Amino acid sequence: MARRRRTIGPLDLRAQAILRAVIEEYVTTATPVGSQALVDRYSLRVSSATVRNVLAELEMNGLLTHPHTSAGRIPTDAGYRMYVESITDVVPLPAVEQLMIRHQFGQVEFASEHWFRLAATTLASATRAAGLATPAKSRDAHIRRIDLVGINERMASLIIVLREGSIKQALMTFDGDDAIDQPTLNKIATLLNERLSDITAARGATRLSSLREDDRIEALARRVGERVVKIVSDYDAAAIEEVFSDGLLNVLEAPEFAQSDKLRRVFSALENRAYLGELVGSVADAGRIQIFIGHENSSLEMQDVSLVLAPYGRPGRAIGVVGVLGPTRMLYSQAIGTVRFVSGLMNELVDHLYA
Amino acid sequence: MARRRRTIGPLDLRAQAILRAVIEEYVTTATPVGSQALVDRYSLRVSSATVRNVLAELEMNGLLTHPHTSAGRIPTDAGYRMYVESITDVVPLPAVEQLMIRHQFGQVEFASEHWFRLAATTLASATRAAGLATPAKSRDAHIRRIDLVGINERMASLIIVLREGSIKQALMTFDGDDAIDQPTLNKIATLLNERLSDITAARGATRLSSLREDDRIEALARRVGERVVKIVSDYDAAAIEEVFSDGLLNVLEAPEFAQSDKLRRVFSALENRAYLGELVGSVADAGRIQIFIGHENSSLEMQDVSLVLAPYGRPGRAIGVVGVLGPTRMLYSQAIGTVRFVSGLMNELVDHLYA
DNA sequence: GTTAGCACTCTCAACCTTAGAGTGCTAACC
């Protein structure tokens, strides 16, 4: 079978160049690439027959396939993988685009809440794929401040500010015989802030034990404190809170999703928050840009799409993820460059907060 | 042309019954309905020929159409409209489902933040269409409490609690020569709470003028206060903050969206937050359940779908909207029943807050 | 007013057919 093939190992330079050419051609045209088209459009300095031999070789190595006998070649996921690995010189985002993006971030309300959404939107429009982003989240959240705002005699809004800047909110009800008023709530909040400020949920739990049960305020503070600890540790336990996405239509418009069943599959992939959360978590752990191509995804609906994800934030403190999701036929080099840039920008912003 | 037609005005009972039958048959089968099928499946006590005459009459009135000569009838948007208007006895949600939904609402963390999301999810699974919901939002928000939490010497997190319970957050930077610490921030917050508590943004603006510029704390408070007023009035100005949706896949799975271009159109309809926000606003104004069928929507992408929307909340205070979005071929009576129930449930929950 | 009967129309799926694209192989060439 292994006709004329030299080695099974690393490809020679010409084969690599042809693989690149096939991928770059296919990425832009979305149609199988024939030997003649390669010779015409890329200065390969050999004839189409030679190219055909190389293509056959690449196919035998599992880097390309045939949709059918008389069609051109299309890259396999393994082909894309090899291509991506070979990109040593990532194309940085053009300076003009860099400026535009910086400008957009300057426009937005200076609140970390908005940044990650903007990151997703920006990535979507810059790469013409779907942009993804999660808010920065710390592994062991520190409670920064606790606040109680009365609603009526039986209810209050409990507000917890975490060190990383995010806010948790819950409703507390005070049933039974003790109606509460704002002064009482203030006393409770003061007690709790003394005990829980700038510590983690785990340590907070032990600190609450010093509150006496026979004093009304302290007993109430204990109840509220326990709720606080529960909310914060629940938040800690959640791997990723929320994956915000934008520009899904960009992906759905790709011609490979012309059949509606494929389209639906991609759509459910985009909706598959559980798997996305999982990936995002693993990227946060890895601490560097990661690429998941087609079948490399364990999730079934994801097998037609690729993801380029990068973490941002401060390792010890709070980490989030930004990235793009597109068809496997994706402009990887551009996507990588853009994701790199945006994650770098987000790093700057977070650094600013912790400066 | 007007062969055999008795009146152009209201339909006689038989015609109404046949219109109902066509709609109910078409809603379940999604295929054009022929005269024979109607006779077979509905006890019409007349022959298919008679039914054909009535169908022709209904078509002349613009309530039904023909996809082509030899196909059965399908309802027009006007047909659906007449059908919907004729539903006087809305099917209430079955008691079992009512219980299940109440149970779900009991399970969720007691925070208004979660309710509207749950409402959308619940509506989606109960109607097998897309569920929509917005958080309750007041027209002229009252500031309830202002809080400043220091991040570093130059930055603080500004937290505004509104009377309706929602929270706005922003980052404040203190540039120039004045570094700030938490005691300073507390003083500023106290000053602002004295002046801005329980009033609207508009009135808040005037209250700030009494702050002196020559006192450092008061000058800072003024800056922060102005920011507060801006944030709250921006929030006021926004018609609807956020439309949460769930179960979009339910809609995309409908057979009428088998062609991928239609599917895409529906998808962009679902993403068309601007138009959704507009509708939601008009429902909030109308104060009662409203139905938008196909072409009744001015938005182009929406012409294949229908919406059933109902407001919830307290007219003077805070209003939100819940509802469903599905294909025009939708189980209207069931949808109306379910939306009614859920909006009623949300009313109960909001009432509880203001009790 | 209702109905049986029937000619008519249109779609949908299945089946051909053909043009074109691109291959793999062979034999000649450098």
Added chain:
DNA sequence: GGTTAGCACTCTAAGGTTGAGAGTGCTAAC
């Protein structure tokens, strides 16, 4: 040895044809 021209071969995609089936509208009889 690698490279190339040439050519038979294969497969798809698009267009055209056909026949079955569904459902209609009309007419004439009840």
